[in-house]
Amino acid sequence: MKNNSVDWNMVWTEMMQANQKADHQERGDCAKLWDSRENAERFWKRSQKNKGRIEKTLKELPLKKGSRVLDIGSGPGSLAIPLSEKVAHVTAVEPGKGMMELLQENISKYGINNIGCVNKRWEDLNVEDDLEGPYDIVIASFSLGMPDIRNAIEKMQSASSGHVCLYWFAGETPWEAHSYNLWPAMYGMEYSPGPKCDVLYNLLYSMGIFPDMHVFPLEFTNDFGSMDEAIDYFRSRYTIETEQQEIMLRNYLEETLEQQDGLFVDHGHSTRVKIWWEKEVID
Numbered sequence: 001m002k003n004n005s006v007d008w009n010m011v012w013t014e015m016m017q018a019n020q021k022a023d024h025q026e027r028g029d030c031a032k033l034w035d036s037r038e039n040a041e042r043f044w045k046r047s048q049k050n051k052g053r054i055e056k057t058l059k060e061l062p063l064k065k066g067s068r069v070l071d072i073g074s075g076p077g078s079l080a081i082p083l084s085e086k087v088a089h090v091t092a093v094e095p096g097k098g099m100m101e102l103l104q105e106n107i108s109k110y111g112i113n114n115i116g117c118v119n120k121r122w123e124d125l126n127v128e129d130d131l132e133g134p135y136d137i138v139i140a141s142f143s144l145g146m147p148d149i150r151n152a153i154e155k156m157q158s159a160s161s162g163h164v165c166l167y168w169f170a171g172e173t174p175w176e177a178h179s180y181n182l183w184p185a186m187y188g189m190e191y192s193p194g195p196k197c198d199v200l201y202n203l204l205y206s207m208g209i210f211p212d213m214h215v216f217p218l219e220f221t222n223d224f225g226s227m228d229e230a231i232d233y234f235r236s237r238y239t240i241e242t243e244q245q246e247i248m249l250r251n252y253l254e255e256t257l258e259q260q261d262g263l264f265v266d267h268g269h270s271t272r273v274k275i276w277w278e279k280e281v282i283d
């Protein structure tokens with residue numbers, strides 16, 4: 001089979017749809033998880049605790065004092081807030097209601113005046129009308145919940161006058177490992193994972209983009225004050241409909257979470273990738 005006979009955009013779409021179906025999400029609503037204020041706060045707390053990832057990300061970007069940066073799927077501002085101190089302007093695109101509320105509170109709390117916010121999904125916004133481009137750097141960090149990824153990347157290219165930088169996953173994520181373990185007994189089916197960097201790389205290649213790629217490990221930890229708090233969190237991610245499913249979840253978490261200093265900790269090892277390229281400037 002020739003490599004160019006595979007429609008990698010279709011592979012991405014189908015994997016994303018199968019994953020959303022397995023996760024009992026509606027189609028195209030990856031951002032829904034982040035409508036929840038509680039999930040947004042948990043994410044912010046975790047990113048503040050693991051500042052190493054944020055510092056590494058910023059250090060690796062070609063930032064200049066005058067740079068304009070577009071942060072797609074900014075979340076609560078884990079990157080946008082520290083970025084705003086180093087560049088002239090940041091536009092943060094974030095569809096999740098809880099994430100956007102927290103981002104705006106963070107902007108006020110830190111007295112920032114160079115971040116513009118757009119409360120939309122990337123696929124729903126209009127580059128000309130909704131953004132203040134062009135941007136020297138377009139970044140989408142763990143935010144590619146976009147079923148038509150080819151279209152999303154073409155849009156990123158049109159908003160950028162310089163670099164495009166994507167962060168994504170290689171291999172199984174720690175939360176997918178839980179789903180693999182739980183799905184057969186809990187829902188009577190195998191779990192379908194989301195698309196990873198192999199699909200993304202092949203898609204970019206088929207679009208004539210030959211990006212740089214850097215693979216790195218990232219330890220993942222999620223702390224809970226009690227077993228009930230952990231169960232509430234996992235319940236918001238899974239669809240628990242029967243008492244039997246709830247018991248299975250509780251038994252699984254009791255076996256899996258580690259108790260440390262009075263906390264219940266979900267430890268995971270993950271492999272992440274940075275994929276980036278400079279937009280070709282055509283004279």
Ligand SMILES: C[S@@+](CC[C@H](N)C(=O)[O-])C[C@H]1O[C@@H](n2cnc3c(N)ncnc32)[C@H](O)[C@@H]1O
Nearest residue numbers: 031034073074075078096099121122141143145
């Ligand atoms: C895991 S958080 C990452 C936040 C931040 N970029 C970081 O690296 O810390 C993923 C964010 O992507 C957003 N997101 C998911 N799908 C999106 C889409 N289609 N368009 C824009 N943002 C999206 C979610 O709402 C969520 O806030």
